[in-house]
Amino acid sequence: MKGEILLAGLDIGTSKTNALIAELRGDYSIDIVGVGSAPSRGIKRGVIIDLDQAADAVSESVSKAERMAGVQIDSAVVAINGSHISSFNSQGVIAISKDHPDITEDDISKVIEAAQAGVIAPDRELIHILPREFILDGQKGILDPLGMAGSRLEGKVHIVTGSSTAIQNLFKCMEITEIEVDELIFGNLACGNAILNKTEKELGVLLIDMGAGSSDVSIFINDNIAYSSILPLGGIQVTNDLAIGLKTTIEEAERLKIKYGNVLENYISPDEVIEVTKGDKLAKEKIPKKLLVDIMEPRIHEIFSIIKEELERSNCLNNITQGVVITGGCALLPGITDLAGKIFKMNVRIGKPDYQGALSDLVNDPRLSTEIGLLDYALKQEAVGSSKRSRKKKGTSVFSKAINWLRDFF
Ligand SMILES: Nc1ncnc2c1ncn2[C@@H]1O[C@H](COP(=O)(O)OP(=O)(O)OP(=O)(O)O)[C@@H](O)[C@H]1O
Ligand SMILES: [Mg+2]
Incomplete structure (x- = not known):
């Protein structure tokens, strides 16, 4: 394994922190060699609220992945998640010099810069500017204007920002580790990028990553994000509802959810019963299994309904021609695709990685979709020849990120 280029992805989720380590092969494919997971601590709705606890979980997950891989990593591509993230669309325009009418990378940087000028509040930090479309002298729908001739370049972008405090604390947590x-x-x-297919990403698909603390929603179209929002509701609320409804502990409610959980009544025969351990651990009670559906279905129904209402308000529903892809831990709930289909009135599928290597049984899990995507991103960075050392911490400028994204896609 010595001498191999290592790629690592790290996702600090609300319920678990996962690390993946991969080796880069000569043909720019990857070979996943380490998978490590630890229960997250000190995280609320994807945001770090206790640095040391969060750092402990990172160290534990990374150590596990390192042990499996027999290597040590010193850096990783890290996911930024959580209720502090907000995103919106913006646009900028620049005039192209008559002397040099061919669009250069510099022009593209300038129009992207113009699109974010004055739209980011001082307490927020830019995470991505994702180019959606360029308009050259009124000609719409241009994805890569580089080298084209024109006099007026407009750029439509999707901007993702996060709270400066939350981002600083993520870096502090990583410094501790x-x-x-x-x-x-x-x-x-x-x-x-990990789980959607090319047609979905090009023609318009709704992605819902339903985790423990939030449901993260995006519409991908023209190979990029055109809409995104984070709804602070997820599997934790379902577990809480069960704990309250069945008068039991959170731990027992979580166990019942994973073992017997279901959101469609017609999957269950009316006489099926299950045993619930009550809070004092001595009392046990038999309940109809259908009761779980009665408690869980309304919550998942509510989450999908809120997402749909938001999409309607934002006039985005018509952009979704390829249906809905659900991923994250809640995607494992039996019946969730049928329920989503009823609400969105579209085709729904479960999205999970489709990795073909040796650890595919561990990796092809909807709870690891983000992590696989991080490795893809690390791979793209290697492919465009970026030096890891020059990309550390906050040094990467917004514009070089945007240009890298352009390069990745074209
Ligand atoms: N088999 C299962 N059936 C139902 N729910 C499940 C199952 N497995 C996991 N979950 C739920 O999925 C959630 C965890 O999902 P995931 O690992 O995607 O979350 P996370 O990334 O830690 O959280 P977030 O993305 O919100 O920060 C938990 O609420 C858990 O109860
Ligand atoms: Mg997650």
């Missing part, structure tokens, strides 16, 4: 941050990538972006 002594693992450098190669790049911060918006979790849903990484996730979409």
